[in-house]
């Protein structure tokens with residue numbers, strides 16, 4: 670079970686992800702979680718640096734989509750603002766990831782999921798066969814049940830680190846421009 674909770678890569682934020690690394694391992698499509706990955710929880714405000722990173726991902730030739738179980742109206746608003754298609758689905762269910770893959774037109778092994786939650790983004794992504802990237806949440810403001818799961822996440826991260834399973838990217842942020 671612990672292996673299904675282990676991200677392939679653990680980084681501080683989107684800006685620490687190296688596009689050339691993703692290209693090198695055959696990634697062609699990227700699925701993005703929304704809350705606390707590209708926006709603050711419950712907000713439709715997207716930092717300019719995040720917008721630029723997402724634009725850069727497109728420029729590098731990646732197919733991109735959003736995947737969230739949030740309200741459809743909110744997902745649609747963010748999708749329009751970023752000009753990125755969106756799928757709605759309840760992570761970690763496989764059907765959510767199949768919807769995203771269908772939207773991207775990529776195979777699981779050609780696709781990465783980037784998200785801030787182990788029990789939804791990472792567990793679901795691993796089970797669906799995607800390359801999984803865990804980012805640290807953009808803020809501590811979040812849903813009450815998420816706060817509970819954060820405690821479990823900390824335990825999981827400690828265990829993964831103790832067993833040497835956690836691949837972290839500690840270097841300076843890549844592709845980051847203020």
Ligand SMILES: [Mg+2]
Pocket residue numbers: 702703704705706784785786
């Ligand atoms: Mg999230």
